[in-house]
Amino acid sequence: MSNTTKFYIDGAWVEPIAGTPFDVINPANEEVAGTISLGSAADVDRAVKAARAAFGSWSTSSKAERLELLASIIAAYERRFDELAAVITAEMGSPLWFAKDVQTNTTLDHFKEARRVLKDYDFGHMLGDTTHIVREPIGVVGMITPWNWPVNQIAAKFAAALAAGCTAVVKPSEVAPLSGIVLAEILHEAGVPKGVFNLVNGDGPTVGEAISAHPDIDMVSFTGSTRAGVLVAKSAAETVKRVHQELGGKSANIILPGADLAKAVPAGVLRCFTNTGQSCQAPTRMLVHRDQLGEVVEIARRTAEAVVVGDPLAEGTRLGPLVSKAQFDRVQHLIGVGIAEGATLVIGGQGRPADLNRGYYVRPTIFSDVRPDMTIAQQEIFGPVLSILSYKDEDDAIEIANGTLYGLSGYVWAGSLEHARAIGLRMRAGRIYLNGAPHGKLQDVEAPFGGYKQSGNGREAGIYGLEDFLEIKAILGYEVA
Template sequence: MTINPAIPFELPALFEGRHLINGAWMDSASGETFERRSPSHGHIVSRSALGQEAEAEAAIAAARTAFDSGVWSRASGKERATVLLKVADLIEQNVDRIALIETLESGKPISQSKGEVGGAADLWRYAASLARSTHGDSHNTLGADMMGVVLKEPIGVVSIITPWNFPFWILSQKLPFALAAGCTVVVKPSEMTPSTTLMLGELLVEAGLPAGVCNIVLGYGVPVGAVMSSHKAVDMVSFTGSTAVGKTISAAASGTLKKVALELGGKNPQVIFPDADLDAAADAVVFGVYFNVGQCCNSSSRIIVHEDIAQEFCDRVIALSRKVKFGDPLDPSTQVGAIVTAEHNAKIDTYVKQARASGATVALGGDRLTVEGLGDQFYQPTVITDVDPDMPIARDEVFGPVLSVMTFKTLDEAVALTNDSDYGLSAGVWSTDVHTCLEFARRAETGTVWTNTWMDGFPEVAFGGFKQSGQGREIGRYGFEEFLEVKSVVMRIGNTRSPWVPKD
C-alpha cells in the first residue's frame, strides 16, 4: 500500500453555520452550537447552530406557508427550471470552495469531493428539464359526454434528511427533483457534514429561489429529524442512511400516513465468471470497495468469484490493492482518505477481527492505520477470503475498505448467494457471454445491476433498492415522480347527466 503523508496546506477559516428559515439565516433560539472536527486533520472545520424542536417547527411552518401560497407550487415549469439551471451554474462556479470543506468534514479525498460537487450540477440540469416536461394523461374514450384528465401535482412539504458520506451528491439526488415538482422542503444534513448543505443554500438564495421554499435546519436526528418525520404539516419524508434509522423514520411517519422514500444500506456483490476480463473486473472491484473509503451504500463489499479462478482473481485484487494510495485527503493523488469517526473505525475493525476469529483468512490488511502527520483515523485496505455466507462480515454493511470473498460453481449458486441477503441495492456481473449477464440481471434481487462495469450512474437512470435497501426511487423520471401526487379530474360535457332521483 502507498501512504501519502500530510502535505503543507493552508487550512480555511472556521465555517460558521446557521439555519436557513423562510429566507433568513439565523442562530438557534437557545444560542447553542456544535462543532465538527476533521477526521483527517484534527482541527475544527465548522461551528454550527444546534437546532431543536423550535427551529424544526419554524422551518416546517415556513415551507407549509410557501407551498400553500403557490409562489412555487403553482409557478410554471419554465420558472422553476430557470432557477434550477442558475443553481447548476453556481455549483460549477464554486466547486473548489465547496469540495474543500466537504473533504475536511468527511475525510474523503479532494479529487473525489470535486467530482461529487461538480458532477451534481448535472443532476440539477436534468431536474430542470423534468420541470418543463411534466404531464399527465387525458381519456377521450369515456363516451361522447365525458372527458377524463389525470393531473400530476406536487405532493407538498417534503422533509429531506441526508447522510454524511456524500452530503452534496445525495442532497442533489433529492432536492432539485423535489423543487422541479413544485414541492417546498425542509433539509436536515448530517451533523457530521453540515456545511456544504449550507453552501448550497447560499446558492439557492443567490439563484432567486423564493423565501420559504427551501429551509435548512442543523442538528441531530433527535429532536430535529424526529420532528421532520412526524409533523402533520409534512407530506413526505425522503431519507438516505442506515436501514435501522430508516425503520425508525417509517415508524415516526406512520402516525400521519405520510409518504416515505428510503435509500438505505447495501451488501453489494460483484459476481465474476471465468470468461470475464479479469483485469478489468479486478480494477472495478478495487474501485468498488475502496472508493469513498468504502463508506458508500453502493460499495461492492463482497465478491462472488467462480472457484476455478478464485485464487488467480484474488491475487490480482490484492496486487492492485497494494497500489492504491491511502493518506492525506488534501493530496490530489490520494485515492482513499480517513474514516469518518474513531467510533466507526473501531466498528470496522471489530468486524474484521470477528471474521478472523471465525475462521476467515485476512489475506491483506486487517487493522487500523496511522498516517504520518494525520493520526490514526484510517483503515488498511483489507481483503478477507474463506468467508462463510453466514458470517456477519458477509451479511452486514461494514461500511469500510473491507472486501469479503466467496466462491461459486454454477450460475444458480451465484444467483442464490447474491440474493441471500437482507439487502438488495445493487449487484454486478462480469462475463463476456451476454446470455450469462442477462440471465443474472433478470434474476438478481437488486435495484441496479451493472454488467462488466461498476457504479456508472446517470441522472436519467433511477436508483434505489429492493428489500431492506429501501423503498421508492431517486433520480430519473421515476425518482422525480416520487414527489408528485396523481389527481383524476372527470368532466361531463353539457347538461347530459340523467337524474338519479326520478322527477315527479
C-alpha cells in the first residue's frame, strides 16, 4: 500500500492540490500506522468533476456490464482479504479475528448482495396501459464514512450506488482511512471505470463540508454521529440534495420474564461489547424485570469478568483498544458521569485494565440501578459500557426502550418467539433482533439497515439500499401496443 498520501481521482492516484500530512495512530500501541494527506475543497472539486464526467456513461451502462464489474470486484477483493483485515486491525484496533470474520467478511458480502439484488431488479414497469415508471440513478453521490466499521461502510454505500448506476466521491474517516485506500486499489485492479469511484481523505469541517455543500453532488450518504449528521444536513440544504443518514443509537435490549437468563444475559453483554462497544446498534441498555435484577446483574458481572482485553493480534483477545485518545477520553468521562449521577458500578470503571499501560484500552464496564433519565442511559457512549435498567411491567419496558432520541435497533428476549414478536413490534427502531438473532448471517446484508428519529433516515443493504440511490420518473402517454 504505497498510495497513502495520494488521492484516487479519475482512475489514478494523484497528489493533493493542497494536502496536509496527518498521522494515523495504531490505538493498540500509540505508534504511527501510516501517514495520509488531509485534502481541501479544491481536491473535492476535482473529484466531483471526475465523477460528473463519468456519470453519463456509467448511468447508461447495461445491467450485464454492472454485474460483470461487481464479479470482478469480488474476485479482486478476495485476493487481498487477509491484507485488508490486517490494515483494519492496525488503524482502529479491531481484534484480528474480528477484522477477518466480521469486518472484512461483511464488507465482501455487501458487494455480493448488490450483485444478487441487481441481477433480478426491474428498473421500470407500467402503471396501467399508458404510464411508464422508471427508476434512474440519482447522480453523483458524496459518501462520508466513519472509523468504527471503516471499509464496511464504504462498501455498504458504494456497492449499492454502483449497481444503481451512480458515481461517487468518498471521504473515509481520517482516523481510520487506510482500509479505504486498500479498497480503492482493489477497485482499480477490478477495472472500475475512471471517475466512477473517487477517494479524497480529509477531515469533516473541510472535506466533509465541501462534499455536503457541493452544488454538483446530487446526494450525500453519511454515517456518523447525530451531531455531525445535523451539520451535514444543514450544509446540504442549500442545494436541496438528497441526504441519507445512518446516525447514533442507544439500543434497548428487553429481557422478559420467561427468557432463559443464562443465555440471554451473556449474549446481551457480549453483543454490547462487540467491536469494543464501538457499534451504533450495540444493545447498550439492558432492560430487566425488577424481580430479576439481582440475578441478571450477577450473570452480567461474571460474563464481563471473563472478557479478555488486550493486544488485538493475540489469540483469545475479545476486546481491543478504542480507536483513539479522543474516544478513550470521552468514554472515561462518561463512566465518571455514571458514577457521579449515582448508578451502581458492577464491574470496570475508569482507567485502563491493570496489566495494560499503553494503548487506548478501557475496562469492560457495567452499571446497575440506572435510571432512564441518567446521562449513561440517554447518550451514546461508544465504548464497552452497559447500563442495566429495571422495569415493573411490559408497558414500562416499552416506554423506557422508546424513551431516547434514537431508534436504530432493538433487542428482545422472551420465553416464546410469539411473545418476542409482539414486543418487537412496539419498539420504535429500524431493526429488531429477536431471541438472539445471530449477527453476520446473510440476512444482515439483505435486510434494510437504518433508523427512526435521530438515528437517521433512509436505508442501506439489499433492495432498499439500492433504491435509496435511485430517482423515480413517471412517463405519461407511454402507450404499449
